[in-house]
Amino acid sequence: MKKIMCLFVCGLLTAGALTGCGSSADTTTDSGNTTTDAAPDATGDFDTSSDISVVSREDGSGTRGAFIELFGVEEKDANGDKVDYTTDEAIIANSTEIVMTTVAGDDYAIGYSSLGSLNDTVKAVKIDGAEPTADNINNGSYTISRPFNIATKGDVSDVAQDFINYIMSADGQQIIEDNGYIKASDAGAFESNGASGKIVVAGSSSVTPVMEKLQEAYQKVNSGAEIEIQESDSTTGMTAAMDGTCDIGMASRELKDTEIDGGLTATVIAKDGIAIIVNKNNPTEDLTKDQVNSIFRGEVTTWDEVK
Template structure:
C-alpha cells in the first residue's frame, strides 16, 4: 500500500526559499517531477484517486490508494497552490472553483478544465460538493440549508465557477436566530464563505461559524453533533450514512490538475496523470515528448 508518504508539507514555510532557487533556472524536462497530493481524509484526494484510477481494488474488494510514497502532502487547497506556484517541476490538484492565475491547469485528454466543459461532458474530472446534516437540526441551521438550496443560494454557486444544482424555489427565511457551526472540506469552504456572506442580507440574526478542515472530519463532526452542517467534497460512505447523517448536493465541482506556469506541458491524458501519481513516471521528459 502506497499511501504512507515519506514527506509532508504542513504549511507554506518552504515556499520563499523554493521560489528563490527556481527563479534562477529554466525549465528542464530532464528534471524529476515533484508530486504533491492531499492528506488522508481529504475529499478532493478521495475523488482524485478514484477518477484517475490511482485507487484500485485488490483481493476481497478492498480499495487501495497507490499514490507514490514520494508524494509530498499538503493539508489544504491554499498550501497546494502556493507550493505549485513556486516549484516549476511540481504537479498537484485542486478544486476547479479555487483555481487562480498563480498556477496553470492542464487540459485532460484535450479538454480544458472549465465549467462549460464539465457541463457538456467533455471534461470528466468532476465530483459533488455536499453538505451533511442530521435530522432535527436547529431552526437556524435549517434556514441556512434552505438558503443554500434556493434560487438565491444557487446563484452564488454559479457566480463562483461551480455548476449549480437545479432550483426554482425562491428563498423565504424562517427568521430564526442563533449560532450555526459549519465544518469540513477546505475545497468547499471558499464557496461556503460566499454563501455565508450572501445569507447575511436575508437573516442577520443567525451567526455562522466556519471551520475548515477536511471532508472526513466535517462528516464525523456532523455525525457527533460537534457541528450543525458538515462540508464534504465527496459522497458519503455507507458506514457514515449508518451514523445518522445524510447528504444534500449543493454543487458540482471539477478537479483541476495544476502545474507551475513556467511548465510547458499543457495537456495530459488520464493515463499519464495516473502514472505520474503512482510513481511510474518520475521525469517530465516522460510526458514532454
C-alpha cells in the same frame, strides 16, 4: 613569422565562419549542445530531465478521495479493499490553498485542486484534450468532477434549516455559479423563516471558500444568524456531523457507507471539477488520464518521460 601569420589568417577564417553561422543564431550551451535561436527549444529554461514534484492532499481529504477514484490511482485489492497507490514520494498538503502555493513555487511540481478555487498563480492543464471549465463539465467533455455535499444528522435547528434553504434557493445557487461551480438546484427565490441563533459548519477545505460566500450573503438577509465555519477535511466534517459537534458537515465527495450508516443525510449543493495544475513555467498544456495516473503512482518520475 609565417607560422604566426598562418594562425592569424586561420583565426580570421574561423571567426568568419562562425559569423556566417551566426545567421542561424547557433549557440553552444555549457553541456556542449548546440541550439538555434531561429527555432528555439519550446521548453525554454524548463529542464525536462528534472524530477517531477508530486503534490497530493492528506488522507481524509475529499478532493484526494475523488481524485484517486476518478484517475484510477485507487484500486481494489484481492480482498476487495480499496488501496490508494499514490507515490510515497508525494508532498502532502493539507488544503487546496497550500497545494496551489506549493505548485506555484516549484517549476517541476504537479498537483490537483478544486476547479472553483483556482487562481492565476498556477496553470490548469487540459485532460484528454478538454479544458477544465464549468461549461465542459456540463457538456460532458471534461469528466473529472465530483459533488459538493453538505450533511446533517436528524432534525436540525430552525436557523440551520433556514441557511440550508438559502443555499438551495435561486439566490444561493447563483452565488455558487458566480464562483465557478455548477448549481445543483432550480429552486425559487429565498424566503427566510426568520429564525436566529448559531450554526456551526465544519469540513472540506474545498467547499469552504464557496461556503464563506454563502455565509456572507445569507447573513445580509438574516442578521439574526451567527455562522461559524471550521475548515478541515471531508472526513473530519462528516465525523463532526455524526458526533453532533457541528450542525452541518461539508464534504467534497460522495458520503461513505459508514457515514450514511452513522445517520447522516447528504444534500448536493454544487458540482465541482478537479483541475490538474502545474507551474506556470511548465510548457505542458495537455495530459491524458493515463499519464496523470502514472505520475501520481510514481511510475513516471521525470518530465521527459511524460509521453
